[in-house]
Amino acid sequence: MNKVSKSQMKLDELYDRYGEKLYHYLTIRLASADDAEDVLQEVFLRLARYSIRWKFIRNEEPYVFRLARNEANRFLKRKHQNQINPENAPALARVIHDSLVIDCPDRSDKESLSLALARLPEEQRQVIVLKFFEELTLKEIAAVCGLSLNTVASRYRYGLSKLKSLLEAKDD
Amino acid sequence: MIDPEKEMESYLSRFRRKVPPPGFKEQLLGRVEERRKLEQVITPAILKIAVACLALIVIFLGANFFINRTEERYLSAFLDINQAIESGVVKEALPSLLADVPELAGLEKSLQILKRRSQEKDETRKQKIEEYLNLLNMKEEYNGS
Numbered sequence: 001m002n003k004v005s006k007s008q009m010k011l012d013e014l015y016d017r018y019g020e021k022l023y024h025y026l027t028i029r030l031a032s033a034d035d036a037e038d039v040l041q042e043v044f045l046r047l048a049r050y051s052i053r054w055k056f057i058r059n060e061e062p063y064v065f066r067l068a069r070n071e072a073n074r075f076l077k078r079k080h081q082n083q084i085n086p087e088n089a090p091a092l093a094r095v096i097h098d099s100l101v102i103d104c105p106d107r108s109d110k111e112s113l114s115l116a117l118a119r120l121p122e123e124q125r126q127v128i129v130l131k132f133f134e135e136l137t138l139k140e141i142a143a144v145c146g147l148s149l150n151t152v153a154s155r156y157r158y159g160l161s162k163l164k165s166l167l168e169a170k171d172d
Numbered sequence: 173m174i175d176p177e178k179e180m181e182s183y184l185s186r187f188r189r190k191v192p193p194p195g196f197k198e199q200l201l202g203r204v205e206e207r208r209k210l211e212q213v214i215t216p217a218i219l220k221i222a223v224a225c226l227a228l229i230v231i232f233l234g235a236n237f238f239i240n241r242t243e244e245r246y247l248s249a250f251l252d253i254n255q256a257i258e259s260g261v262v263k264e265a266l267p268s269l270l271a272d273v274p275e276l277a278g279l280e281k282s283l284q285i286l287k288r289r290s291q292e293k294d295e296t297r298k299q300k301i302e303e304y305l306n307l308l309n310m311k312e313e314y315n316g317s
Contacts, residue, residue, distance in 0.1 A: 008205065015197050023196075024189040037200070044204045045211075101188045113187065132184045160180045167183075 011048055018061065021134040022068045027099050028117075028129050029072045031092040039075050043068045061136065062143035069144055093118035100133075116166035124159030127152055 022043060026036035046067055057063050097114035117125055123145075130136045130144065142152045214222070270277050 008201075011201055011204065015201060019197060019200070020189065020192060023192050041200055041203055041207075044200065045207055048204060048208050099190050101190050103186045103188070110187070113184075128184070132181075133187070133189045157177065160177055164176055164180050 010051060010054065011044060014047055014064065015044070018064045022064065024099055025065065025129060025134050026068055026072055028092075028096055028133075029069070029126065030075065031088060031095050033095065033098070035075065039068070039071050042071050042075075046071065059140070059143065062140045065130070065134070065136065065140075065144040066146070089115070089118040112167055116163050119166055120159055120162055124155050124162060127155045128159045128163065131156060 019040070023036055023040050026039050026043075027033050030036050030039060043064075047064070093111075093114040096117050097110060100110055100114065102110045117128070120128070126145065127141055130141045131138065136144065138152050138156060139149055141147075141156075142149045145152065147155075270280070
């Protein structure tokens, strides 16, 4: 088996393990499915370039997510937009709405959650998205964001309580 | 009373991420592979050419070094007296030279004396070192260490 097919196999494996999660994370982070696709492509290109480093990486998942996060930040910087503009919350809410599936067929629930998530501060939204939809532990999220576990835990708690209050305000 | 955090966690657990459209993976990895191929500066063909060129350079430098060395030896034999001595020409010609020029015999003798003296000095130095080492051993035996 030659080197190229080996690296292709590795990329295939990596996609099966993290591809969908990364795509979803990037879609919400960049508020655009098209941009997420472009950035995901960059991420996999980087993974292919760094194939030699793979044997030295202990925790694959945080590494891959950190790579995606950095790539997303670079993309936003190129667009001169480090954060998602709060005024674009409805557009982000639409993107979140389209990227989620709900187990029970209550559409209003999904809409209100999408809107509430879009209104959360960026750093809290990131933690909640990574925890619930990409199924990372708080420790892994800390490694992805380059933060301490305490900071991530407090962002998670504040995020949940803010989300709750936003959802309740919507109900009222 | 329900813990608000747990309540939110169970609420959020009802949602899942949507799966990307079919063919998304193949499309994405295909584009990545295409870009990788474009990025590769050293293609296998270029690598083969580079290796062949490198081998040619090594062969040329080796041959050049060998030719130069042989040439230098021949030229030195013509121009340099030291090279002539090393090559054994002088040794062969010395008896006939001594017969022709008797004054050189004295010079050769003094050279031989000097050589012998230096050998004697070396031997004396060696003996002294051996004596010192013997003494050291005796001392160690006496001390029982």
